[in-house]
Amino acid sequence: MIKKALLLTIALFCVQFAQAQLDGFIKKAEKAIGIKAGDLSQDEAGNGLKEALNAGIGEAVDFLSAKDGYFKSPYKILVPEEAQKVISKLKVVPGFNNLESDLTERMNRAAEDAATKAKPIFVSAIKKMTFKDAMNILMGNQDAATRYLESTTYKALYDEFKPVIQTSLDKVNAREYWRGAVTAYNKLPLVSPTNPELDDHVTKTALVGLFSLVEKKEKNIRTDVSQRNSDLLKKVFAKQDKK
Numbered sequence: 001m002i003k004k005a006l007l008l009t010i011a012l013f014c015v016q017f018a019q020a021q022l023d024g025f026i027k028k029a030e031k032a033i034g035i036k037a038g039d040l041s042q043d044e045a046g047n048g049l050k051e052a053l054n055a056g057i058g059e060a061v062d063f064l065s066a067k068d069g070y071f072k073s074p075y076k077i078l079v080p081e082e083a084q085k086v087i088s089k090l091k092v093v094p095g096f097n098n099l100e101s102d103l104t105e106r107m108n109r110a111a112e113d114a115a116t117k118a119k120p121i122f123v124s125a126i127k128k129m130t131f132k133d134a135m136n137i138l139m140g141n142q143d144a145a146t147r148y149l150e151s152t153t154y155k156a157l158y159d160e161f162k163p164v165i166q167t168s169l170d171k172v173n174a175r176e177y178w179r180g181a182v183t184a185y186n187k188l189p190l191v192s193p194t195n196p197e198l199d200d201h202v203t204k205t206a207l208v209g210l211f212s213l214v215e216k217k218e219k220n221i222r223t224d225v226s227q228r229n230s231d232l233l234k235k236v237f238a239k240q241d242k243k
Contacts, residue, residue, distance in 0.1 A: 042131040048236030049134045056217030065115035071108035075209030080201040086185045110168030111206035114161045125152045146215040
């Protein structure tokens with residue numbers, strides 16, 4: 001009987017010791033990743049940040065893909081710098097008087113078409129985000145989420161945007177129009193032949209505008225409490241407010 005009681009006591013001691021060790025390990029782990037008991041869980045941190053990003057991206061893409069989203073906004077795409085000499089020389093050539101304004105509108109219409117392709121690529125990147133990614137973003141700089149998305153989606157976005165840009169430019173006859181302008185320019189006396197490509201310029205500039213708007217949306221939710229329109233967002237970003 002005494003032996004059984006002794007064994008039971010030893011067993012209970014072992015269980016308590018193991019539990020204490022486990023509790024200690026959990027506290028160390030929580031400290032290492034910046035959370036503590038009663039604070040954000042992994043699911044809350046990850047889901048809250050993903051909710052914020054999905055909302056911000058949705059608003060940015062919807063804005064830019066609408067008519068005049070690029071063309072009549074701060075993200076307007078201008079003609080490439082190297083094209084200015086072509087425009088300058090052709091101002092007095094019949095048929096090219098409005099070359100810059102016509103080309104600018106056509107480029108922006110192409111970018112608005114392409115912007116519709118962005119959302120699924122962003123959503124895919126957000127789904128792959130780890131808890132560590134989420135915490136680093138949450139406790140990082142005000143543009144941490146934007147820079148994360150830029151590093152994980154830029155190539156996919158470029159590859160997706162460019163063919164749409166090309167198709168869209170052709171839909172509004174921008175590339176043919178530009179080729180005609182370049183051909184006319186290259187026939188002028190005393191000029192060096194040139195052939196600035198629109199595709200790459202429009203694609204890269206469209207992406208600059210897209211990430212600039214995403215960054216603006218990110219800053220809003222980080223700094224404006226009224227933008228946090230769910231209990232989860234309020235809890236998650238309260239963690240950031242305390243850093």
